[in-house]
Amino acid sequence: MSDFLVFEGVSKRYGETQAVDSVTFSINRGEIFSLLGPSGCGKTTLLRCCAGFEDPDSGRIILDGKDITGLPPHRRKVNTVFQNYALFPHLSIRENIAFGPRTAGWTRGETDKEVSRMLELIQMEEYADRKVTEISGGQKQRIAIARALINRPQVLLLDEPLAALDLKLRQRMLVELDSIHDEVGITFVYVTHDQGEAMGISDRIAAMNLGHIEQIGTPAEIYEAPRSSFVAAFIGDTNFFDGTVTEVMDGSYCRLRIDGFPDVLAWNDKGLQVNNAVHLSLRPEKFNISREQPDALPNRNVVQGTVEDIIYLGSHTKYWVRVEDYRLGIHHQHSRYLLDTRPITWNEKVWISWFADDSYMMERYKPEDENLLVLPDMEVEEEVLPV
Amino acid sequence: MTTAADKKNREWLITGPSLIWLLLFFVIPTLIVFAIAFKPSTPFGGIGAGWTLTTLFDLSNPNYPAIIWRTVWISLVSTIICLLLAVPCGYCIARARRRSRNILLMLVIVPFWTNFLIRIFAWKVLLHPEGLLKQALVFLHLCSPDATLLYNSAAVLLVIIYTYLPFAILPIYAAAEKFDYSLIEASRDLGATRFRSFTHVFLPGISRGVWTAALMVFIPALGAYVIPDIVGGPAGEMIGNKIAQRTFVDRNLPHASALAALLTLAVMIPLMITLVRNRLPETDHRKKGKRIVE
Known part of the structure; x- marks a missing residue:
């Protein structure tokens, strides 16, 4: 299934800066697609447009055949793992994961069942009732992923998800992310400035610079046959x-x-x-x-x-x-x-x-x-x- | 190298002066007030010898329940309205650009440049039957020419809200300014509407600021004396007025002390609730944490 998530001539300008300049590309269903580039290349802007936090100045974003460009964030079947995790500090880990289902009005039984399943997926059952302030960075990362995945999004957006972790943990989380992806099989859009992460996890990479996509390809294509x-x-x-x-x-x-x-x-x-x-x-x-x-x-x-x-x-x-x-x-x-x-x-x-x-x-x-x-x-x- | 004991000593050294100050000018005077409540009064306004409980029985004055009830509801309602106004204000100030934020903060603080009494007298002028506000409302057909805006509970409520609103805005602003707004994005991302994000993420996030604001309004409102005295009239009397009356008119210090002690206790109760509440999250999760270990 190609053309699952399509960006069509998407542009976004902040004041003087052209953050994203008429970018067109499409992402296949079920793949891990990375947006890779230095800070200020427009990768995060694209992600925020996809999540609904920003509206593109022009262009369209089409998800599974539906134009989602103007929709507010809560009406998109897209969830985000934030760079700083953005876990709710007033809620326990279990309540954090249950936030989406409760908002969507799932029954109590279904919510509990799914939360347990998620806790199992990220192997954090024994921490369920802790406060988010008492767990480590890697654990927060896993909670953030579970909190997003429980809503069964069509696309999971990951905004520099490993940037706050140290090297060893980053490598371990990368493998873990990959296995979570294998398990749930949904489309991941992964934003990073770290070429190692992108090479390691992606099916395809879009290398971005100055608001443009310079090249889209498999990690090997990008490495061995760089276009620019x-x-x-x-x-x-x-x-x-x-x-x-x-x-x-x-x-x-x-x-x-x-x-x-x-x-x-x-x-x-x-x-x-x-x-x-x-x-x-x-x-x-x-x-x-x-x-x-x-x-x-x-x-x-x-x-x-x-x-x-x-x-x-x-x-x-x-x-x-x-x-x-x-x-x-x-x-x-x-x-x-x-x-x-x-x-x-x-x-x-x-x-x-x-x-x-x-x-x-x-x-x-x-x-x-x-x-x-x-x-x-x-x-x-x-x-x-x-x- | 500093040991825990050293650290403890230094903490005492630092907090010592303020503790002594509190003891001399707050704890001891309060205890004296409590003590006087159990003393007999003398016909010339003095305090008699010995101990008695008669003053406490005097508190069953049939006028008091109505006044206490009025004091409580005016304080509660003014607190609630202040919070309803202060939360959006604090949010807007915290979210404003740096330049406009400073201007908005100035606007909150500016009223303090004018003396409190003068501002209340200004309200008296505004609410007066011939006053600007009254005339404007009549002109706009928003109130009948016979309606009285002054010398009732509503006037007291209005002026209390006016006076204490800045004290509610500032702590809420401080909390809203520290709030991590990416949490709002997270909650929107997880399917919450703007309103739900506000009630389920923003409000819990600034709850300490809200509680502080509530105390900053509720406690002074309970003890209000000048405001009901100037704009309240007999229909807007509060417990503070009664204390003043017992002190200056009746010259019955024990009775005034008993009322004041009652008020102090009334103020301490919500304060204690807040203190316990604010410490609760910590103890709460400790307990839960233990349960996991078991």
């Missing part, structure tokens, strides 16, 4: 190169000239011609780093550089390697024999190699797509920027 430099930089780390095609070769490869960097071979999936400008993205884990020169292969790029910085992270090491004007970020996984080897160290000359197929090119967009190349203000790791 924004998507490439925001989801995961990457190295960018600006180049020009100098030669188109057989087997869909092309040679690029890059100012301040050796010529490179790249996979020409965009069918570019000589003299076309190219924006190339190379994920840090696609590189191989070694002390010995690797064997030359037809589709392998090999350059030499100097190690400037090293961060050992256990699962892998991050190297920053200077190659002419560029400072490449490289992730390298070690074998178990790391301790028995002489590791690469600072100021060492190393060989960097990668396969032409592992780079991904984004053609230079037309002027009207200009914003696709603009990076918003955000924490960008040093390695993605050429020096």
Whole structure:
């Protein structure tokens, strides 16, 4: 079932700021769909429009074939899990979960039964009569989910649901959310700025920037084939190169000239011609780093550089390697024999190699797509920027 | 490193001065008033020697039940009306933008710049048969020319509400300002109408402010003396007037003390209820928590 929840040309402006600019997309029934982007990209505005807390200036929102655009929040079969949970402090956990059913006028028996079922789903039966002030963040999170789900919404909206939790708990809750989704099978719309969360839980992701959707796709599509430099930089780390095609070769490869960097071979999936400008993205884990020169292969790029910085992270090491004007970020996984080897160290000359197929090119967009190349203000790791 | 005992000592040191103040100027005088109620009176307004219960029997004066009843209902009704007015006011002020919020708060406080007595006399002028308000109402055919607005219980009620409304608005505003309005969104999201969100989420959320406001109106209203004296007339007398009358006209201090003691007890009862109520949630859930453990 596709087109279960449809946003049709939705726009919303706050004063001077165009929070959402004519956004159109649709969400399938039963999927976990993430709206991912930096703060101010419009993801929360879309969510609030869907919940009914904001009215879009123009456009329509259609849920299961019904236009819900003008409906007040209490008349939508949509429930929200709020970022700060927004649990009612004057009510016990049981009463919090029962709030929706009581409002809807369910019978006492049915309410009690459903509340117990929900408490079981979130494994919090023994806490039912506690005050919400006496439970932990992760527990509050689960109550907020149960309080929303008990109303049997058609869509569950989750607004940065894990943002207030610490890392370990976040990872555990992510798995839990996934299993709750498997259990109830309703459509989840998940808003987050955390690419790890989005990648981990989503069936599909909409990467948002400056009020637009830049790309919609599965996590793998978004990561491996980013449509814009924004998507490439925001989801995961990457190295960018600006180049020009100098030669188109057989087997869909092309040679690029890059100012301040050796010529490179790249996979020409965009069918570019000589003299076309190219924006190339190379994920840090696609590189191989070694002390010995690797064997030359037809589709392998090999350059030499100097190690400037090293961060050992256990699962892998991050190297920053200077190659002419560029400072490449490289992730390298070690074998178990790391301790028995002489590791690469600072100021060492190393060989960097990668396969032409592992780079991904984004053609230079037309002027009207200009914003696709603009990076918003955000924490960008040093390695993605050429020096 | 501070031990619990150190902390306790420091707490006593900090609260000590105010406790002494309360003891000297509140507890002891109140006890004296209670004591005088059990003393005989002398014909010249003094306090006689020995102890007696006659004053307490004097309280069965047939005029009193009507006056006490009037005092209670005027206080209750004025409290309820003040709350009905103060909750929307406090909400609006709390939700206003910072600039307009300060202006609105100023408007609530401005009446305090004028002396209390002068403001009540102003009401007397307004409600007077020849007064502005009366004339305006007659002009608009909202009341007959013969109706009296002054010297009755309604006038007392009106002026009490006018006087104590700011005291009700301020605590409710303070509570409404701290209220987390995302809870309203949550309740709307869960299917509640605006009205239900207001009654089931907002009101419980600001309940402490509402209780404080209720006390701030109810207690002074019970003890009102100047207001019924100026705008009430004989038909609007309250217990405060009787105490004044016993003190200044009859010069019967024990009798006045007995009435005052009665009033003090009457004030303490709602105060105690509120205190217990406000502490209740804590003890309540502790009990429930224990039950779970068992």
